[in-house]
Amino acid sequence: MTQRVELATVMDRLAVDEVVTEYAVVVDDGDWEAYRRLFTPDGRADYRSAGGVEGDAGEIAAWLSRTMELFPMRQHLIVNRRVRFGLLEQDSGDTARVQADYVNPMRFAGQDGGSTEPDFVCGGRYDFGLLRTAEGWRVREVVVHEKWRRVPQRRQEPAVP
Template sequence: MELATLRDRLAVDDVITGYAVAVDDGDWAAYRGLFTPDGRADYRSAGGIEGDAGSVAAWLAESLGAFAMRQHLIVNRRVRFGTLEQDTGDTARVQADYVNPMGFAADGAGPAAPDLVCGGRYAFGLLRTGDGWRLSEVVIREKWRRLPGRTGAAATG
């Protein structure tokens, strides 16, 4: 593997990790900063919206606000580099699985067990820009969800 490819793989991985941290921490400015100016996200399979990064960040801030605890785990990352205008390596596709436990505000008695856990697969599209790798597209495919007071996992699509 060439050194440049290895550097790109690490940089792309850093963007994906930054995405998870921004969502978990509710850092919506950082979330928006991970995207290209025309970048889009699609959360429809999880009951959300599809739109530009700013609109989706506002929707996430509102819909995730009830959860004081979020711990987004993105694993099994498969990275594939592509071409743009004949230059190898200017685009990347990442397929990755996720598990996302979330908990409502605790009553002050210490950490609470998650009230909602969901999992599925992401499809990330990235583009090399003058500012480094940025997300051009995020598509979430929720596969299952475990809700409060229920055992087992419910398939969502």
């Protein structure tokens, strides 16, 4: 591998990583226009394993917009990213597949302001298929594989005699 090819691969890895990070940030910030821009025109997302829906980026952005109103505090943490280039059909070096684990603590709307503990935490793995476009790397597909979820039990204060 030449230095030029190695540098191009590093640059692609950084660009792909940026898309995955941006995905988490725009969902956490509720920026649904930016969410749509992350996708190719035919891009799709599948949240069914997490109790959600599957559809094109516009449909999913609309669904997320409504659903995330329940959780004004949310913070995706996307880790353990495995990036592989050229795994989609008829590849010419312009596709990538990313598997990345996530942990997502969220707080339900209307909860008291005294506690900072999340009310709902889930985790799993994202499976991203990305495509290099004239505008840069974009999500062609993302599938959420939720592995677990937890709703912490509220602590009971001892009764005052």
